[in-house]
Amino acid sequence: MKLNHLNLTVDDVKASSEFLEKYFDLQVRNTRGNSFAVLIDDSGLVLTLMKGSQVTYPNTFHIGFIQESEERVNEINQRLKDDGFEVELPQRSHAWTFYVKAPGGFTVEVLS
Template structure:
């Protein structure tokens, strides 16, 4: 069985949606104003965003986007950096990886 639906509570649904569409290719399949958005990826997984206030995930909480190779990880890292996000260069840890704080109050890992 695979996980194919996750809900995130975020403090800015619109900014979170735009971030996920721009950098990770998710598509918004439905929304209700600035309080809710349903996002879909190429494999049919659903990520929903719901507006909340005082969103505070545990320090180690994150969602991950696995890439096919290091070149793709580097490309996303560079694009985020050029767009003003604070990202460190990818490192070889449990995979080739880096983290970024997404608009909306959650962290994203990009790895291969």
């Protein structure tokens, strides 16, 4: 059975959805003002974003985008840096990976 839907509560739906569109190729399918957005990836995963006023995730909570190569991880890392995000260089851990705090209050892992 495949996971095909996930909801995140975020403090800025618009900024979160724009971030996910720009760096991870999700596509916005529907919005309701600044309080709700439906995004879909190329595998059919539906990610909904809902506005919350006090968004707090546990320190280890994150969503991940697995890339086809270490080079692609490096490219995304550089794009984020060039656009002003604070990201450390990718490193070897359980994979070639780095983390970035996304607009909206959640963390994203990029790995290969």
